[in-house]
Amino acid sequence: MNTSNSSGTILKTKQHFEILDGLRGIAALAVVVFHFMEWIFTDPGQNFIGHGFLAVDFFFCLSGFVIGYAYDDRIAKMGLRNFFISRIIRLHPLVIAGSVLGLLAFLFDPFGGHLELYSSGKIILTFICSIFLIPFPAIEDRGFNLFSFNAPAWSLFWEYIANIAYAFILFKIKRNILLLLTLLSAGAICYVAYSSGNLLGGWSGPTFWDGCARISYSFLAGLLIYRSNWIIKK
Structure with a gap:
């Protein structure tokens, strides 16, 4: 049995979900905007993305x-x-x-x-x-x-x-x-x-x-x- 081939099969990447990448990108953008707006609105109640x-x-x-x-x-x-x-x-x-x-x-x-x-x-x-x-x-x-x-x-x-x-x-x-x-x-x-x-x-x-x-x-x-x-x- 070829051990290296077996290991490669185990570690092989599974199907990729593009929609999850999209959601991840939106979430990352939300965090960046949230932290930026913190500098502008010190009152969280005025921050339009206060729950970012x-x-x-x-x-x-x-x-x-x-x-x-x-x-x-x-x-x-x-x-x-x-x-x-x-x-x-x-x-x-x-x-x-x-x-x-x-x-x-x-x-x-x-x-x-x-x-x-x-x-x-x-x-x-x-x-x-x-x-x-x-x-x-x-x-x-x-x-x-x-x-x-x-x-x-x-x-x-x-x-x-x-x-x-x-x-x-x-x-x-x-x-x-x-x-x-x-x-x-x-x-x-x-x-x-x-x-x-x-x-x-x-x-x-x-x-x-x-x-x-x-x-x-x-x-x-x-x-x-x-x-x-x-x-x-x-």
């Missing part, structure tokens, strides 16, 4: 659906090592590129924060943590982001956590257990919304666990949609 941040939760849900579709029937054959390699190749170049650009912006931005307040050691440590997606909310001028030189990486961090949970637990469980977990996570996100007053958290040190609730519900919901075959067909 929920596009991130849509990304999490879409990820759950896509991961289930792509790996449910082959992760056992491909093994954890190949699974994690495929996910790192998919996700981590963005982490590295964003960290490098963020560091350069921090060092050379003429309108930025107070570079003199931070030692070289702290800047280097922050950059290393950003490269390896280790939360380190230590720079006030960056709003105590989990990753001060790459603020959007907070969502990729939770994406990695969801992927790890999928590889070790979620791909094995039956649909009724998945449904129960989704309902429990729905309760958790309702609690976060009530206690925090919004669902904007997850990106900073003080709101760290809000992100856990957001990824838990959205990712599980996407995975449940796939396994329940709740798909609108043409």
Whole structure:
């Protein structure tokens, strides 16, 4: 038996859904416009796209659906090592590129924060943590982001956590257990919304666990949609 051919078959890309790319593009545009409008309207009630941040939760849900579709029937054959390699190749170049650009912006931005307040050691440590997606909310001028030189990486961090949970637990469980977990996570996100007053958290040190609730519900919901075959067909 040819092992390399077998491995290639297992890792072969499945059918591509163009409509999901379109939805992903619309969601990405919504997030960009939302953050831009935050600078113009400090009162969220005046922002015409004040709920645009929920596009991130849509990304999490879409990820759950896509991961289930792509790996449910082959992760056992491909093994954890190949699974994690495929996910790192998919996700981590963005982490590295964003960290490098963020560091350069921090060092050379003429309108930025107070570079003199931070030692070289702290800047280097922050950059290393950003490269390896280790939360380190230590720079006030960056709003105590989990990753001060790459603020959007907070969502990729939770994406990695969801992927790890999928590889070790979620791909094995039956649909009724998945449904129960989704309902429990729905309760958790309702609690976060009530206690925090919004669902904007997850990106900073003080709101760290809000992100856990957001990824838990959205990712599980996407995975449940796939396994329940709740798909609108043409």
